[in-house]
Amino acid sequence: MNKKTISIIGVPTDYGQARRGVDMGPSAIRYAGVVERLEAIGHTVQDQGDIRVSQKLVKAAIDKQLLNLEEVIDVSTSLANRVHEVVAEKKFPLVFGGDHSIAIGTFAGLGEHYKNLGVIWFDAHADLNTPDTTPSGNIHGMPLAVSIGIGDERLVQIRKYAPKIKSKNIVIIGARSVDPGERELIHEQGIKVYTMHEIDRLGMTRVMENALAYLKGLAVDGLHLSLDLDGLDPLYTPGVGTPVPGGMTYRESHLAMEMLQESGMLTSAEFVEVNPILDEKNKTADVAVALIGSLFGETLV
Known part of the structure; x- marks a missing residue:
């Protein structure tokens, strides 16, 4: 296993959704011993602390299709700049959310370093809504759409380029709650999705083998993991804002992480939607x- 220099970036924001508490996610993950665990495996860990998240400004007009837009733009821009710097320093960015809207900033920071970045998106949701299709107005349901260049231009153009990733380079794993507009975009854009139906039928081993072989076939020059803890069944991860029954098991999830580690393809990762208030x-x-x-090489023997 190659030892890495890992730069941890916390993003304590809940502006992308409606339930308070997920802004404490980075602290909860640190409290659970992530630095010590990574160092015990043999990696060098540099915890860069949290990016600054400003207090919400009270505004007269609220766009109900893009809630907290200005705040999300501010957080995404700060995160994008930090991730860009970490990759430029040849370090591995490990980002802790916060809600899943932070992926907008993560991809904006990664995209200039990779011409053909691959994405594995572990999530109960597709997060491919737009201002026209969103049922809630919550931007944490939009980061994949924004990152392929579809959505509000102020989000799409963070760091002044778009798209950040190619639609065909995305593999969604564990989906079981997909909105009608997202379904249309999946088919229109040719995005590969392994729902819980495929995981149940094929097993996680086949799903991961197929996903990794697919991305290798596209000759991706980097691989980003975006893992929403609601991808797992709520039995294992009760502290998430949008739990959906029937998710991945604890062991299935570990197996997926172990196979990602064994592939040697991973170049960045983020873990999001830990909400200590609900935990x-x-x-x-x-x-x-x-x-x-497991993702960074921890083994039993």
């Missing part, structure tokens, strides 16, 4: 740290 004794953060251990 049980920091259980969800503990699961996140255990998965991070």
Whole structure:
């Protein structure tokens, strides 16, 4: 296993969704011992702390299709700049959310370094809504759409280029709650999706083998993992804002992380949507740290 220099970036924001508490996710993951776990495996860890997240400004006019837009733009821009710097320094960016809108900033920071970045998106949701299709106005349901260049231009053009990733380079794994507009975009853009139906039928081993072979076939020059803890069944991760029953098991998720590690393809990662207020004794953060251990080469023997 190649030892890495890992730069941890916390993004304590809940502006992308409606339930308070997910802004404490980075602290919960740190409290669960992530730095010590990574160092025990043999990696060098540099915790860069949290990016600054400003307090919400009270405005007279609110766009109900893009809630907290200005705040999300501010957070995404700061994160994009930080991720860009980390990659330029040849370090591995490991980002902790916060809600999943932070992926907008992560991709904006990565995109200039890779011509053909691959993406594995572990999530119960597709996060491919736009201002025209969103049922809630919550921007944490839009980051993949924004990153392929579809959505509000102020989000799409963070760091002044678009798209950040190619639609064909995305593999969504674990989806089980997909909105009608997202379904249309998946078919229109040719995005590869392995729902829980495929995981149940094929097993996680086949799904991961197929996903990695697909991305290798596209000759991706980097691979980003974006893992929403609601991708797992709420039995294992109760502390998330949008739980959906029938998700991946604890062991299926570990197997997926282990196979990603074995592929040698991974170049960046983010773990999002840990909400300590909704959690049980920091259980969800503990699961996140255990998965991070498997992703970075932790073994039993």
